[in-house]
Amino acid sequence: MTSLKAFAEIVGTDYAMIGADTAKWAQDWTGAYSGAPGVVLRPADTAQVSAILRKASELRLSVIPVSGNTGLVGGTHAPGGVLLSLDRMNTIREVNPRARTAVVEAGVILSALHEAADDHELIFPLTFGAHGSAMIGGVLSTNAGGSNVLRYGNTRDLCLGIEAVLADGRVVDLMSAVHKDNSGLDLRDLLIGAEGQLGVITAAVMKLYPKPRAYATAMLAVPALGPALDLLNRLQDATGGAVEAFEYMPRNYIQTHLDRIEGARPPFDEMHDVNILVELGATADRDADPGPDGKPPIMALLERELEAMLEAGTLLDAVIAQNEAQRREMWARREAAAELTFWRKPYIDTDVAVPLDRVETFLEQANTRIAAKDPEAEPFYIAHLGDGNVHYGCYVSDPSPAHKDAIIAIVEDVVAELGGSFSAEHGVGQSKLATMRRRKDPVALDMMRRIKHALDSQGILNPGKTIPD
C-alpha cells in the first residue's frame, strides 16, 4: 500500500491506521452501517488535512471526513475508503467574551465548547443528546439542530465564519468574525450542511450568547397537542420569545425510558399520552432577579400560565423543576432519545418538519396509513414541537429494504401533502438518498450535482452520499 506510506508521511505513522486499529470507526452510531474503512488518518492541523487531500486527489482516492461519528444517517460510513478523522484538531483557539465569539477547530467536542462559553457566563446554545461526543466539524457539516433551535436557530445561524479544505487540498479562508458580510457568493452557508461533499471544514467562528440567569423548566401533561401549542404562543407573547425549548414525548416514549434506563423515574404519578418539556430562559434582569418569594419572575410567569390552563381544563398535570438537579433529570429523559430508539430493529426513522399547526394532523395521518400497510407496526417518535420537527419512527414487521422503504414513502407522502420538509435536521447521508432522489426538486438536484462537480471534479469527497446520482 504505497498510499498508506504517503499518508503516514503526512500525519505520522501513529496516526495513519489500518486493520484492527480502525475498528472504532467501522460502525455508525445507529448500527445500520458497518464495514471498516481502508485507512483512518488523524491529522494534527489544517496543513495536514490539506496535504492529505492533495495526495488523495493525485491518487484519485475517496476521502470521507468524520469528527464525532454520532450522525444518524450514515454520512460518515466509509468501507474500504480513506477516513479522515478531525478528532485531534480539538483546540478552542479563542473565546472572546466582548465580541461573544469562539474560534474552534473541527474536532472540538460540543460539550467542551459549552464549558468554555460557561467560563465567561455565556452559552453556545446548540445542544442535543450526543453533546458529549459530537464534534463541531460534524455539527457544521450537517447543519445540526437540536432542542434550542426554537430560540437560537440551527448551526448555520450560529456560525460567523469557517475555514475549509477543498478536494484539491486548497484552503479557503472564510473566517469572518463580523455579523454582516456581503462579499460575493455565500460560500460559508454552502459549505455548512454540505456533509463533506464540497470540502472539509477545519475551523469556525461560532456565536456565543448571554447565559440565561434563570430558567423555568417544567414537564406538562396535556390532553392534546392543540392546547400545548396555544401555551407555546402565550408564553412567547408574554416573554417576548424566551421559550428555549418545547419538546413533545408521547406515552410510549416515557414508558420505554422507564423500562430501559436504570434509575429512571416517571414525570407524573399517572401516565399520560401527551407529555411536554418546556423551558424558558431569562436573560433579562427583570425576569431573572428573584422576587419577594425568592423565585425568578420567569418561574412565577410560567406558574400563572399553567394555573390558567388547569382552570380551563387544558392541563392534566405539571411539574416545575425547583432546582438544577430536577431540571437535569427532565433533560436527561429527553436526551436519551437516540438511545431509546435505535436498540430495537427493524426500525425506520425519519426526520421531518411540518408547519407547527399541522403536527397533530401529520401524526394522525402517518399512524393511520402505516397501520393500514403494516398492522404490526409500532410508531415510536418524539418531536421538537416548537419547530414542527418530528423524529417520526416506527418498528416494522418486516426487515426487508423494500418494506422499510414503502413505510418511509408513506411518511414522505404525508409530509408533502402538508407542505413540509422530508429532511429537517439530521441531514441526508445515505439513509435519505432515495428520498432525495424522488422528493427534491429535480432542478435543485441538478444544481447540486453541477456545484459538486465544479468543486470536486473527481468526486473524491464522501462519494455516494447526500446528492443522488
Next chain:
Amino acid sequence: MTSLKAFAEIVGTDYAMIGADTAKWAQDWTGAYSGAPGVVLRPADTAQVSAILRKASELRLSVIPVSGNTGLVGGTHAPGGVLLSLDRMNTIREVNPRARTAVVEAGVILSALHEAADDHELIFPLTFGAHGSAMIGGVLSTNAGGSNVLRYGNTRDLCLGIEAVLADGRVVDLMSAVHKDNSGLDLRDLLIGAEGQLGVITAAVMKLYPKPRAYATAMLAVPALGPALDLLNRLQDATGGAVEAFEYMPRNYIQTHLDRIEGARPPFDEMHDVNILVELGATADRDADPGPDGKPPIMALLERELEAMLEAGTLLDAVIAQNEAQRREMWARREAAAELTFWRKPYIDTDVAVPLDRVETFLEQANTRIAAKDPEAEPFYIAHLGDGNVHYGCYVSDPSPAHKDAIIAIVEDVVAELGGSFSAEHGVGQSKLATMRRRKDPVALDMMRRIKHALDSQGILNPGKTIPD
C-alpha cells in the same frame, strides 16, 4: 432586431421597450452609473421570465435583472444589455398569520410587504431608507440589511424559501415554508445575495414577526462612542435583546440634514458630535401594557437607563419620542441618509463592518490616514452602530478614479487590520469589484467563479459584476 421581436412575443409589445422608453432604467440611484439598456423587458410571471432566459441563452445575450433599482453599487446597470425588470410581478400571494409567513413575488415593494404584515398585527422587520421603492427581488439578491438587523438579522435570516429561474430558463422550486430544512446543499442561501449571478429570484417565502406593541425611541447625545456601546449592552441585558435599532449620526450629518431637508428640525437645542437613535420594541405584555403613569414599561426602563447615564456624566442630552409623530421624525432623519450623501461629488462610499468595540478606532484611523493623503477630504458617514456597520464615505478633492481608489484602499487597509469586512450589506456590484479582487481570499474567488460557470456556463447573467474575472 430579431431578438426584440422574439422577446416581445414573450412579454407582449407593451412590455418590451427600447429607446426613450428605457430612460427610467438608464441611470442608477447614485448617479454614478449611466447608459441606457438595449431593451427593457417587463415579464408578467415566472413562466415569462423562464422563456426570456431560454431565449437569451439561445442567443447568448446578457440579461441583467432589476427590481426597485435602488441599489448603491451599480449592480443593475446594463448599458446596451437586456434589462429584465421584475416590477410587474408584484403580487403578495399569501399572508399566513398563524405560520407568520408571507409569500411574495420579486416585484413587491418593501413598503407594501410592511403594510400587508401590519394588517395582521405582524411586521416584516427589514427596513431602510428606500423602503418605498426597493423591491423584494433586489432585497433578496443583495441580502439587504438596514436598521433592524441588530434584532432580526439581514434578508437571508428572514427568508424561508425562494423560487428562481436559472440562466438556461429552468425554474428551481425551493419554496419551503418550514424553519428546518436540511435537504442537501443550501441553494437558497447561495442564490440570496448572489446579485443575479446564478439565477433570477422570482418569488419567496418571507418570515413575519409579532408587531411590537410599544416602542421606546430616543435621540441621544453622548460624549463618545464608548458610553453609547455600554448603554447598548445594558439595554440588551435589561430587556433580553429588545433593542431594534442603534444608529449613529455625527455632527456633520445632522447639520447637512438641517441644511438640505425642508422643515428639518435639530434633535437637540445644541449641536453635538455623537448622536444616537435608539429604539426598543416591546413584544412582551409586561413591557408593553401601560403602567400606572400611562406609559409602557419599556419606556420607563429606557428613562431609568438614561437618567443613570446623565448622573454618571456619560449622556449630554436625550429626547424620548412621546408619540408616533415624534418617532417618525427621528426615523425620517436617519432614513434620509442616501439622499444626504450622494448629491455632492466627487464622493467615495464604502460599506464596512468591524467588531463593535472597534468602530471608534476604525473611524479615527480612517479619518487620520485619509487626511494625510488628501488634506481637503471631508469624511461623511453614518453607522448601524449596533452591527459595527459603518457607511464610511468621504468627499474627496480629486475626481480621478485613481485618487478615489487610493482613498478606498486606505479604508480597506484599516478594515483588514481590525478584522472587519469590506462589504457589509450593500453588495459588490461594480463599485466593489476592485476591492473583491484584491481583498477576498483567492481560493474563495476561484470557488465563486467555478460555481458561476457551473450554473451559467455562457456567463449571460449580470456579467461584469460581483465576481471579478
